[in-house]
Amino acid sequence: MQYILETNVFPREPEPLKELRALTATHPWAVMSTAPDAGQMIAILLKIAGAKKTLEVGVFTGYSLLLTALTIPNDGKIVAIDMDREAYEIGRPVIQKAGVEHKIDFIESEALPALDKLLENPNNEGSFDYAFVDADKINYINYHERLMKLVKVNGIVVYDNTLWFGSVAQPEDMVLNEFKEGRVRTIEFNKSLVTDPRVDISMVPLGDGITICRRLC
């Protein structure tokens, strides 16, 4: 049992990530952070893909952001969007100490207008190697449409929380009220990906569920 627990987290989780997790643990929304086991999977994907130009929607205190920043090369870039700068500022000292802040372009904004702004620059079209989405579930469908233009063919988009605390697999009457709306949105989104011919998908039951998409066309 001990062995299973140890391998289920993030073996060799980099020290700065451990530090950021410890710092975030006292935040009332600590549970919002991307799960370490999902993070480990994402780090491997980023390395296999050789991702350099990346995008993140939903930063919070920066666990997934720091993970990407530590994984991509020194000249890699992350456009990181979140409307809550205060949360980002909590994790920022750890990011600075880890020596990876130069890779991050933090945009304090609602995500949809920020993505639309990126699309106004033709150089951004089909230019991102990787995008990670972990913001409001209500807009996942809208983010996906923008990302199908911003991420290159063969590029990767990862969506977090696609199991929505396991509720997507539960009958509606068993779901706690606080999860109901998110469950409906997540099921709707998951179904839309299944029938989307622009992507290959794999739903991975790590953390709260991550769905990995590869843009096909």
Ligand SMILES: C[S@@+](CC[C@H](N)C(=O)[O-])C[C@H]1O[C@@H](n2cnc3c(N)ncnc32)[C@H](O)[C@@H]1O
């Ligand atoms: C689940 S947390 C992100 C966790 C983060 N990926 C991590 O690993 O710690 C969701 C974040 O999305 C942000 N967010 C929610 N809706 C948003 C929106 N419409 N536009 C921009 N940011 C949004 C919130 O401010 C919050 O910081």
